[in-house]
Amino acid sequence: MLAEWLDASLDGAPGLAGEGSLAGGRYRILGAGLLELVPASPSASAPALVLSAGIHGNETAPIELLGEILARLEAGRLTLGSPVLVILGNLEAIRAGTRFVDTNLNRLFRRGLDASGMEPDRARELMTAVDAFYGRHEGRRRLHYDLHTAIRDSQYPRFAVEPHAEAITPSDQWRWLAGADIQAVLHQHAHSWTFSHYSKHYHGAAAFTLELGRALPFGENDLAPLAPMARLIEALLQDRAPASRPADRMVFFRVRHELFRRSEDFRLCFADDTPNFTEFAPGARLAEDAEAGPFTVGETPLRVVFPNARVEIGARAALLVSATPPPADPR
Numbered sequence: 001m002l003a004e005w006l007d008a009s010l011d012g013a014p015g016l017a018g019e020g021s022l023a024g025g026r027y028r029i030l031g032a033g034l035l036e037l038v039p040a041s042p043s044a045s046a047p048a049l050v051l052s053a054g055i056h057g058n059e060t061a062p063i064e065l066l067g068e069i070l071a072r073l074e075a076g077r078l079t080l081g082s083p084v085l086v087i088l089g090n091l092e093a094i095r096a097g098t099r100f101v102d103t104n105l106n107r108l109f110r111r112g113l114d115a116s117g118m119e120p121d122r123a124r125e126l127m128t129a130v131d132a133f134y135g136r137h138e139g140r141r142r143l144h145y146d147l148h149t150a151i152r153d154s155q156y157p158r159f160a161v162e163p164h165a166e167a168i169t170p171s172d173q174w175r176w177l178a179g180a181d182i183q184a185v186l187h188q189h190a191h192s193w194t195f196s197h198y199s200k201h202y203h204g205a206a207a208f209t210l211e212l213g214r215a216l217p218f219g220e221n222d223l224a225p226l227a228p229m230a231r232l233i234e235a236l237l238q239d240r241a242p243a244s245r246p247a248d249r250m251v252f253f254r255v256r257h258e259l260f261r262r263s264e265d266f267r268l269c270f271a272d273d274t275p276n277f278t279e280f281a282p283g284a285r286l287a288e289d290a291e292a293g294p295f296t297v298g299e300t301p302l303r304v305v306f307p308n309a310r311v312e313i314g315a316r317a318a319l320l321v322s323a324t325p326p327p328a329d330p331r
């Protein structure tokens with residue numbers, strides 16, 4: 001049934017609903033791309049966990065990964081121990097195999113959003129679902145892993161983006177991410193209205209955008225490098241202790257500058273396929289924009305992450321980052 005929920009969500013089956021039992025609890029289909037896993041008797045320390053994938057429609061590996069985990073749950077090889085909300089984000093874009101249909105869903109997770117259209121409507125639906133889920137689990141530790149893949153290669157193929165918000169990320173998260181073979185962490189410097197930012201900013205959740213390799217079509221993904229991430233998700237879902245490694249196995253970066261596309265006449269001054277985290281030396285010209293002028297690296301080298309000259313005008317065209325020490329681990 002869980003595999004059917006996934007397929008029916010992707011096929012656009014109307015009026016998707018239903019519920020049933022699972023080892024350790026039951027599931028409730030809340031709608032297309034919305035599934036709740038309800039443990040029968042969760043411990044007081046079990047987290048309330050949001051797992052999302054397909055916020056960008058062409059990022060298929062995380063959808064396949066969640067599909068495999070749900071299949072193991074359904075087969076009784078995992079026993080549910082924690083409340084979980086599973087989300088498939090931009091269903092129309094997933095069907096079309098594109099990043100988005102009209103606009104980037106992952107910039108719309110903001111209360112009071114008044115834009116109209118398919119993606120804004122879906123953002124409101126998902127924000128309501130997350131609000132209701134965390135509301136049903138007051139007092140529990142909140143987690144949200146928003147699973148993505150990146151457009152291009154990366155010097156660190158698996159990395160976490162930590163949204164900027166008041167809540168401090170608990171130090172065990174870093175050890176768990178290191179245990180899941182995440183190689184780098186990028187601290188955001190400013191609010192970004194992404195889905196993981198939503199859960200952190202409005203709900204105080206430990207939340208991340210997790211980049212899990214390169215975006216490829218369904219069927220072309222190699223899930224083997226993601227096995228440690230699957231084990232982390234399964235441990236959380238079962239309310240078991242995840243594998244843990246020292247946080248300083250990962251390299252930490254901080255965003256120092258954001259490049260925005262300000263005009264029609266905008267270009268990045270490096271090759272389209274430049275891998276994420278490529279470093280540029282002082283003096284290197286990175287962008288030219290008819291309105292904002294050129295951007296040149298100052299006295300300290302900068303690395304480029306998520307470069308994309310073809311974004312909408314006003315949108316982020318690249319993050320410029322440099323290394324920062326790992327967070328202190330009080331353990």
Ligand SMILES: O=C(O)CCC(=O)N[C@@H](CCC(=O)O)C(=O)O
Nearest residue numbers: 106150151152161194209306307
């Ligand atoms: O590979 C790229 O250029 C984009 C990958 C991607 O979708 N990244 C996320 C990051 C979200 C964040 O900053 O937390 C995005 O751009 O939405």
Ligand SMILES: [Zn+2]
Nearest residue numbers: 056059148149
């Ligand atoms: Zn993405």
